[in-house]
Amino acid sequence: MDGIDAALVEFSQDDIKLIAQHSHTLPITLTQKLKLLTLDSPEANIDMLGSADTELGLVFSDAVNQLLTKASIEASQITAIGSHGHTVRHRPDLKSNFSMQIGDANRISFLTGITTIADFRRKDIAAGGEGAPLAPAFHQQVFRSNNENRAVLNIGGIANLTYLAADITNPCLGFDTGPGNTLMDAWIFKHKNMAYDKDGQWAASSKADKSLVSQLMKDKFVLSTPPKSSGREHYHLPWLKQHLTQYTQLNNSEIQSSLSQFTCDSIIYAIENHLPEKIKTLIVCGGGTHNKHLMNQLKHKLADVSVESSENYGVAPDWVEAIAFAWLARQTLQHLPGNIPSVTGASQSLVLGAIYPV
Template sequence: MSDFYIGLMSGTSMDGIDAALVEFSQDKINLVAHHSHNIPPALKEKLKLLALDAPEASIDLLGEADTELGIIFADAVKTLLKHSGIKAEQITATGSHGQTIRHRPDLKNTFSIQIADANRISYLTGITTVADFRRKDMAAGGEGAPLAPAFHQQVFHSTKENRAVLNIGGISNITFLPADTSQACFGFDTGPGNTLMDGWIQKHQNHAFDNNGDWAASATADNELVKQLMQDSFVLAKPPKSTGREHYNLSWLEQQLTDFKHLNTAQVQSSLCQFTCDSIVYGIQHELPDIDTLIVCGGGAHNRHLIELLSHKLKENRIKTESSESFGVSPDWVEAIAFAWLARQTISRLPGNIPAVTGAERDVVLGAIYPP
């Protein structure tokens, strides 16, 4: 018997809402339909103010953004269903990651806040909604992130070779999938993904992202700047670890550029791309056992220049780099599908975290359930 679930994801880059309609049948996972839903520019600005703790980031702004985003997430679900021909009554549940506005696993009293009011999503769509996935893991002593590794293990594991799954979103995270099932799967955030490159090109060229990495490829990375960036405390920290815009943002970057005012903007972009590559490679070389294949997903999989840099570096370690497309899952939809899967885990009262990834004391059922 088939179960239909919807996964909703809005990542660090805030470039829109990914909505995936997923069919689960026995051990098979089928992406039935997908839809990318725009976040209005005015709301995106509010979210950025909240994420960066700007002076304008009031409690009223938080509350209004939570409500507005919940309505837009519901619109994304309704549009997805309209395109798919599947009715709301056929959907078991929606899993909503929400939009992270603050993630602080580094504080004594850890917390993580994702907004997009699940009450609104469930009421407006008529579909049970699962949300607030991170905080139960934190209650169990974990970082609350990354959460996709349990799904990666389900979909990409092989008994024939050691694999790793690299998701390059706003932040990059990696999951180690040992062929030997007696070994533990684990993962962590490696550092920036697209967030610094996106922020820099938005500031200087008014583009949302560096298409194919063409701007970065037009210049040469500055070795001294890359060397300095690689001394970042998060990159060098041991797992479990997770991060976000609280750490990697334009204010952080401006501080890093204090002694590099002689570089032009394209050289900085090239250096940021190299930094993203090198921080990923550092995580692989220092924290992962030997792997045979690196499976890449997320928006960064389309950054041709970044993938070329990464492939070249990893060839030295005899590691193949392949898109998740080669394994039957589009790189753009892995994360949204993961939250459909996590919702299914919650509805089935099954764990959704991996303690070896997040540092939690034990595996736990994640999320809160909001009936329609």
């Protein structure tokens, strides 16, 4: 929630090439608004939602324009922008289910002079799906092998897993496994005013409490079967606080260590219980790849699996998600499906996204 990843991607018939990338910082005041909206704070209201939508659209536009300046590329050379937006609420569990992303695409297309595709999730939900995850369609395109069963693990705020069978006739599967970095990031920010636990050093400085980890692993979402998706509206500090009432004897670093173990164990649970066959390789992407402690935990638990960064497959781990939404925007313009029903639970494959022309 502290920044924007903007990627300039070139697609050819047989290749996907990352031309340039730009990380853009969000203004602190906007970050605070987004946190209040995401956590359903009493301070949040419709005016705040509307203004955050506008402000985010402006910042997204700035990120695109700075990316193009850095790459010495004119806007006229760009086919389209794929904008995921910021998710303020993802509630596929409700009877009147929905997923809401903000970041005004009208302003993006107007201020950049580039056709913009946004609102990727709601068509899938309209067809009975979860609206997430959507990256598995891209993972299948880039990472699948005819020679072995693989899985792709994206560790962002929430962790999600994509299963790619060597046998192309077997369906691709994908789902959220539970928290990725979100609880660890929130805990270290609360107690050390740091955005994240660099290399997992704080978590590695203590031992996880087995009883607390066992308690966290009883989480209904972790134990539920796919298709499923989650978000910060489920995993946040108030949720964690409820679980810590019986663990007042633990110090803050022990809790951080336990949160890292929870992320690891929830991923392992998903691999062992929700994938139809064993995998030979786990390809990891997202910010969690930089958490050396968490990566070592995964490798220790998956001794018979090759755990590798997506960097080894030609895609920088920090940019997989951004490239995926560029790919989804391309799918939209070519009138090709962007969802996989076996992943989201939708009744059919669909062209996703709304197009905002110049």
